Amino acid sequence: MGKDVIVACDFSSAQETYAFLDRFTDRKPFVKIGMELFYAEGPQIVREIKRRGHRIFLDLKLHDIPNTVKKAMAVLSRLDVDICNLHAGGTKRMMEAALEGLTRPDGTRPLLIAVTQLTSTDQESMERDLMIHAPMDQVVMHYAKTAQEAGLDGVVCSPLEAGQVHAICGQDFLTVTPGVRFADGDAGDQKRIMTPAQAKAIGSDYIVVGRPITAAADPVAAYARCVREFLG
Numbered sequence: 001m002g003k004d005v006i007v008a009c010d011f012s013s014a015q016e017t018y019a020f021l022d023r024f025t026d027r028k029p030f031v032k033i034g035m036e037l038f039y040a041e042g043p044q045i046v047r048e049i050k051r052r053g054h055r056i057f058l059d060l061k062l063h064d065i066p067n068t069v070k071k072a073m074a075v076l077s078r079l080d081v082d083i084c085n086l087h088a089g090g091t092k093r094m095m096e097a098a099l100e101g102l103t104r105p106d107g108t109r110p111l112l113i114a115v116t117q118l119t120s121t122d123q124e125s126m127e128r129d130l131m132i133h134a135p136m137d138q139v140v141m142h143y144a145k146t147a148q149e150a151g152l153d154g155v156v157c158s159p160l161e162a163g164q165v166h167a168i169c170g171q172d173f174l175t176v177t178p179g180v181r182f183a184d185g186d187a188g189d190q191k192r193i194m195t196p197a198q199a200k201a202i203g204s205d206y207i208v209v210g211r212p213i214t215a216a217a218d219p220v221a222a223y224a225r226c227v228r229e230f231l232g
């Protein structure tokens with residue numbers, strides 16, 4: 001799969017999501033479906049968005065014992081999503097089990113990527129709450145390496161970490177990066193941000209963009225701008 005812009009569909013209902021997606025009559029964006037929408041609407045929303053011709057990153061961040069994750073991944077494979085994910089903190093064995101579960105009858109499988117440390121976790125809370133005392137960038141790189149050893153395809157990370165992840169894990173190991181804002185846009189609650197062009201320059205494979213597109217006065221134009229800046 002090549003590089004692309006993934007639109008985070010952080011809506012609370014199917015109705016809102018379809019009204020948003022209906023605007024895209026030309027190029028159908030790659031979309032991210034997260035916990036809120038999936039838990040509200042169930043697997044049917046995934047099937048419907050797939051039927052409408054979108055590629056899907058199902059962002060459910062699994063984290064449980066290996067056997068449970070393996071079985072859950074087997075169910076998700078049948079939904080025909082393109083990317084799914086889990087927490088690298090579940091250990092290498094859990095990631096390996098996830099891959100074992102991730103199979104389709106035709107031998108293909110969705111890409112599987114790992115969340116390293118959430119970007120909402122800072123050094124202080126990691127040390128205090130998780131008793132992890134190494135520097136954050138070392139922790140993130142260690143988790144990325146472990147995910148790669150387990151056979152995963154990449155990680156979700158800050159665009160600021162994407163270059164280092166590629167340096168350590170190679171260019172083929174995917175970096176999927178949220179925290180993207182237009183140069184003239186509102187940062188909102190995102191702290192460490194990059195523009196689509198900067199994310200491109202640093203080597204992000206997929207950028208995940210939510211509010212700069214979903215909350216734009218003209219979402220289709222904002223998406224087109226994002227694609228132009230990132231892929232152009």
Ligand code: C5P
Binds near residue numbers: 210
């Ligand atoms: O609206 P915005 O562009 O900030 O949306 C970014 C999306 O990426 C949201 O769905 C958010 O939950 C997700 N995300 C993130 N930071 C992470 C992991 C996921 O912003 N570290």
